[in-house]
Amino acid sequence: MKMNGAKILIESLKKEGVEIIFGYPGGQVLPIFDALYDAPIKLILTRHEQGAAHAADGYARATGKVGVCLATSGPGATNLVTGIANAYMDSIPMVAITGQVKSFLIGNDAFQEADITGITRPITKHNYLVEDIGDLARIVKEAFHIASTGRPGPVLIDLPSDIQLQEAEFVYPDKVDIRGYKPTYEGHPGQIKRAAKAISESKRPILYVGGGAIISDASEEVRELAINNNIPVTMTLLGLGAFPHGHKLALGMLGMHGTAYANHSIMESDLIIALGARFDDRVTGKLDEFAPHAKVIHVDIDPASVSKSVDVDIPIVGDVKTILKHLNKLVKPPDTKDWLKKIDDWKAKHPMKHKDDDKIRPQYILEEIAKATKGEAIICTEVGQHQMWTAQFYPFSKPRTMISSGGLGTMGYGFPAAIGAQIGKPKATVFDIAGDGSIQMNIQELATAVINKLPVKVAIFNNCCLGMVRQWQELFYKKRYSHTSLGGVSPDFVKLAESYGAVGIRVTKKSEVRSAIERALETDNCVFIDFHIEPDENVFPMVPAGQAINKMISGGLA
Numbered sequence: 001m002k003m004n005g006a007k008i009l010i011e012s013l014k015k016e017g018v019e020i021i022f023g024y025p026g027g028q029v030l031p032i033f034d035a036l037y038d039a040p041i042k043l044i045l046t047r048h049e050q051g052a053a054h055a056a057d058g059y060a061r062a063t064g065k066v067g068v069c070l071a072t073s074g075p076g077a078t079n080l081v082t083g084i085a086n087a088y089m090d091s092i093p094m095v096a097i098t099g100q101v102k103s104f105l106i107g108n109d110a111f112q113e114a115d116i117t118g119i120t121r122p123i124t125k126h127n128y129l130v131e132d133i134g135d136l137a138r139i140v141k142e143a144f145h146i147a148s149t150g151r152p153g154p155v156l157i158d159l160p161s162d163i164q165l166q167e168a169e170f171v172y173p174d175k176v177d178i179r180g181y182k183p184t185y186e187g188h189p190g191q192i193k194r195a196a197k198a199i200s201e202s203k204r205p206i207l208y209v210g211g212g213a214i215i216s217d218a219s220e221e222v223r224e225l226a227i228n229n230n231i232p233v234t235m236t237l238l239g240l241g242a243f244p245h246g247h248k249l250a251l252g253m254l255g256m257h258g259t260a261y262a263n264h265s266i267m268e269s270d271l272i273i274a275l276g277a278r279f280d281d282r283v284t285g286k287l288d289e290f291a292p293h294a295k296v297i298h299v300d301i302d303p304a305s306v307s308k309s310v311d312v313d314i315p316i317v318g319d320v321k322t323i324l325k326h327l328n329k330l331v332k333p334p335d336t337k338d339w340l341k342k343i344d345d346w347k348a349k350h351p352m353k354h355k356d357d358d359k360i361r362p363q364y365i366l367e368e369i370a371k372a373t374k375g376e377a378i379i380c381t382e383v384g385q386h387q388m389w390t391a392q393f394y395p396f397s398k399p400r401t402m403i404s405s406g407g408l409g410t411m412g413y414g415f416p417a418a419i420g421a422q423i424g425k426p427k428a429t430v431f432d433i434a435g436d437g438s439i440q441m442n443i444q445e446l447a448t449a450v451i452n453k454l455p456v457k458v459a460i461f462n463n464c465c466l467g468m469v470r471q472w473q474e475l476f477y478k479k480r481y482s483h484t485s486l487g488g489v490s491p492d493f494v495k496l497a498e499s500y501g502a503v504g505i506r507v508t509k510k511s512e513v514r515s516a517i518e519r520a521l522e523t524d525n526c527v528f529i530d531f532h533i534e535p536d537e538n539v540f541p542m543v544p545a546g547q548a549i550n551k552m553i554s555g556g557l558a
């Protein structure tokens, strides 16, 4: 059947099973919006394109599906950029669609023209400028394939408005064949055997689990490998939830704000089994002092990640889940009794704790949220101290429940991501743990939450400052607090929430924390809880930048 480009786009999205698009209109996407008017695809109108990109990302993380966002040319497209970069850094499957000025005007400095394929080349897995209506259906098919296979990531399709109006026959390809793009899933059997032998012979093994294990839906296989063989497990920020927090083999997060026992364990281990993790600098600290006694097995779908920063002894390129299924059959349990005893000693000596007095301590709020949600909520975060406290004190026990900006560290990510997650998982309890700085970066999405009746709970850890930067200034810049105070200029978050039709609750006493959380959970509207936390609270343990990760500052807590 003949139809115009906008219709072809929508029909192609339907073929890909797309039900939701997060987007914002404008002149160069008018034909697409017209086609959406009576299409069976729901467009969630955010209040800023950055919100649309992060919402698509949160939707993708919560559901495992490809998130889709849509914006007009020029400023609409450039407003997506941070969200695209964010998805790229954390390997999130996303398709971003942008309108472009008419083909014959490209390069002419036309009104609302921006070279978005040029701008996003380094932050997309691939991008396309559609130059011929005959290519459109194939491009959409390829975009979804590239976004969701191998190491996932964002793909951008830039669609000039004249092509949206041209007519062509709609034929959707049923296969994709992209020369040079054939991700490896299986893993080399010889390497898997070598890994099994190394594990069986190790005395101090440790699993180091990253976001790749979540993306590959490999939590069950991770549990099997750990539990059947008595191997302790540490996770990255994005790996949290891959292994249950409460299990005796769980060591929590490692790295700059990781637990002392995770960091000591990795430094003393003789075998690191890295699963979908990339030895990020926040994890390794000083590279040449990292895990000096350890051999490294690295399972990763992206060959470019292997031996990028840490030399790997046994690389296995492929999908974590597929490889673990194979590996789990081959490993004979090593004797880790003495090793686990040593780790238990570290756990006893350096437990995760916090000050507990009559002040509102952020860690206490997280413990109360954990109790009220039985540790089963989807927890999104912004970026800063509150994000690290969440990683330390919320007992993540299921995959896809920790949604946070890991690689890019984007303030303003959490609230729109929570909106996306809530749309993808309507029955789940979804929180955004926010700082008073970060929440102001995409606060306009309150309208999106209210209009779509999304009961997202936003817990603002209000310390009247940009806490994480203030912490660095306190510890490393002689308390010269240069421009990190927000005191007195933040809005009244309760009134602000109410002005959008949401619910606002202010908490200024410790005794009010629990009832505020309970009230928020009983409310089927979006709720802002403005927790006035102790402003001088810092995140500990902390590894100062550039130090070995066992050189932690404990802040007097250990």
Ligand SMILES: Cc1ncc(C[n+]2csc(CCOP(=O)(O)OP(=O)(O)O)c2C)c(N)n1
Residues within 6 Å of the ligand: 382, 383, 384, 385, 386, 387, 409, 410, 411, 412, 434, 435, 436, 437, 438, 439, 461, 463, 465, 466, 467, 468, 469
């Ligand atoms: C978009 C963006 N701008 C700047 C930063 C640098 N930065 C990291 S944490 C932080 C402070 C965050 O403050 P807030 O949201 O109030 O959280 P808190 O640390 O107080 O918990 C800043 C400015 C960033 N990560 N992202």
